[in-house]
Amino acid sequence: MQFKLALAFFALIAALLILLNSYPITASRDIVFSEKQSSMLEQAGVISASLAGLDSLSGDGAAQVVELLGLTDFERVMVTDAAGRVLYDTAEPGAEGKLALFGEVIRALSSERVFWSEFAGGAFVSRAAMPITRGGAVLGAVYLCERDTEQADIILSFRDRLVTVSVVAFAMACLMTVFFTRTFTARITRLSEAVRTVREGDYAYRIEPEGDDELTELSRDFNSMTETLQKTEEQRRRFVSDASHELKTPLAAIRLLADSITETENIDGATVREFVQDISSEAERLQRTTEKLLDLSRRDDGVRGGLSRVDVGETARSTLKLLEPLAAKTEVTLRLDAAEGCFIDAPADDVYQIIFNLAENAVKYNVAGGEASVSVRRGPGRVLLTVEDTGIGIPESDLPNIFSRFYRVDKARSRERGGSGLGLSIVHDAVQALGGTVSVAPREGGGTRFTVGFPAATEGGEGRA
Ligand SMILES: Nc1ncnc2c1ncn2[C@@H]1O[C@H](COP(=O)(O)OP(=O)(O)OP(=O)(O)O)[C@@H](O)[C@H]1O
Ligand SMILES: [Mg+2]
Structure with missing residues (x-):
């Protein structure tokens, strides 16, 4: 070159x-x-x-x-x-x-x-x-x-002078050309070396951008691309290690329980039943976690259900019915305030998942005698879903991470309530795929408020796939 x-x-x-x-x-x-x-x-x-x-x-x-x-x-x-x-x-x-x-x-x-x-x-x-x-x-x-x-x-003397000037100018131009092309190609070479380094897996590699031209711009773009790659790679590693850890815990519990049954001599029937019940509930947790992981991985691959016209208020009503037994057990009052005709175009199961995960959290992370309320309203071009509770609340410092996979404020408490820390990630990904927004804020007077904004269904055409 x-x-x-x-x-x-x-x-x-x-x-x-x-x-x-x-x-x-x-x-x-x-x-x-x-x-x-x-x-x-x-x-x-x-x-x-x-x-x-x-x-x-x-x-x-x-x-x-x-x-x-x-x-x-x-x-x-x-x-x-x-x-x-x-x-x-x-x-x-x-x-x-x-x-x-x-x-x-x-x-x-x-x-x-x-x-x-x-x-x-x-x-x-x-x-x-x-x-x-x-x-x-x-x-x-x-x-x-x-x-x-x-x-x-x-x-003739004018011509001689021109020749002298030309020779000097040519020599200078040659020197400058050599210098310029050298520096230029050296910078290109540094860039391509950087590409090779990153390709070989060193995502922390950055180029020192020099000067202020198109190549500098290219170096900056390269750095930001590598940064994104590095973040994605870190996320992937953390996800794999979190997922293995998450699956390891119930498996270890199952083994321990099974070993206790086989190794304890003269074990009585009631204890066996109790242990087997524990094994069953651990297996159930494993099943829930793997189902959620599969769901998330399908979303990562961009697999989506077909769109249909969904009444958010109606979906909220039927979802809350499913949560009634849990609410009764934990002595939490469920409330629903849904406006008529809040339609959106979305995969029906996604809307159910969003409402279920938010409302389940509002019940799970609540206190006896507390309340969990869901409201569905129409805004300009939007359908707003609010889920708020009078529960234990989320510390301010945990709010930015709350939608990350496997993130739990209180691991022990969440696990004891059967949680895997994936519910809000599913909510986040599902809302984003719909072109909506989700935000979380502490509720005045204690508890938490989640707000989801869906793009409202357009008049006319139903369920564009
Ligand atoms: N309404 C809430 N009030 C207080 N803390 C909450 C609330 N919702 C979520 N959290 C906190 O955020 C964490 C993550 O919630 P998320 O729904 O993602 O996971 P989970 O409830 O632990 O498990 P999963 O929903 O997968 O069964 C919870 O572990 C909990 O600590
Ligand atoms: Mg949850």
């Missing part, structure tokens, strides 16, 4: 430098050409007009005009007659009478204004030719040739 990046940069810089070295030179050369063209044609015009004004065209006349005009800058000034014979030539003094067979002269004799220029050999060489006319008749031609090294020198 570093190589490819560097190559792309080099190509770009080289292209830029070539452009920088060629364009200004061509442009200034063209400017000189056009300047030469206008000045030389103008001077040829002046000579031609002066010669046309003489009585007759002759070598002497031409020499006088040239001297008068002070045309010393030119390498060559030549004047010919209409036939192209040389009348005057500064380059070849003895050439008078010879034919000047230059292309420029021939074209000038046919009434053309001619200009030609080139930049070569460290000089601008320019030639101009013009007819000498009087009254429409061509009397002869003027031919000028100039060799300008001054302007050429300026352009």
Whole structure:
């Protein structure tokens, strides 16, 4: 990657430098050409007009005009007659009478204004030719040739300076490119090493984000992703260890009871019955726990019952009937205040589980003579279920964890009441799957209040699955 990046940069810089070295030179050369063209044609015009004004065209006349005009800058000034014979030539003094067979002269004799220029050999060489006319008749031609090294020198030294600057700029750009691509690829390499480290299971690994660009952003995203992974992994470990522990306790009790029966000699029938009853209740607890675990694991997998239109008030009424025997045993009064027509679209069993777990807790963690009340109301776009009790309450410090799996405020007390610490997790997951909210708060005057908000059923369509 570093190589490819560097190559792309080099190509770009080289292209830029070539452009920088060629364009200004061509442009200034063209400017000189056009300047030469206008000045030389103008001077040829002046000579031609002066010669046309003489009585007759002759070598002497031409020499006088040239001297008068002070045309010393030119390498060559030549004047010919209409036939192209040389009348005057500064380059070849003895050439008078010879034919000047230059292309420029021939074209000038046919009434053309001619200009030609080139930049070569460290000089601008320019030639101009013009007819000498009087009254429409061509009397002869003027031919000028100039060799300008001054302007050429300026352009050449400009070019040399450009080359020097380019070489320095190229070297600096190369250094910077190498430095930049190095740091860039080093950061990418660190990121991919981090990905490998985390993939190998080190979820505590974090990248030190450097700078403030897209790569920094990527590093931060990577860190937060790893943090989530770490949390999930910790949760999974804790869940597995809690679950094994939870299953181990009743199994150990069952073994102990069974061993007592087999190992006690002359055990009487009543004791055996008592032990077997204990075994049965431990087995029942095991069964309840495993059923709840299965329920939670199905929810984790996203398995859901089909939706149907459920009347929350009606479900609360039938659920509380099931809890009546427990309430009577613990001397807790159950109350229900349900408004009519509180419909939601949900799996019917989930609504039952939510109400049952909350109401069961309200009865279980209560005191003799206490109350457990359930109310169902309609709010704007919501159905509100409130379950409150006058029971033992939940300490403020335990409230944030109360929906975690296997979390119990008082382990001994909960277990003694047959609890596994999974009821509220099921409530939480079921409510969330329905797009609702659940919250818990201490009740004024003692006890606890759980509030669940369900999205109300939309008018019309029933039970979208
Ligand atoms: N209404 C309540 N009043 C006081 N404490 C409560 C109440 N509801 C729940 N708790 C506390 O929260 C803990 C977790 O409740 P959760 O319903 O999840 O488990 P559980 O009742 O112990 O067992 P499970 O419901 O699985 O049979 C309980 O052990 C209890 O300590
Ligand atoms: Mg419970």
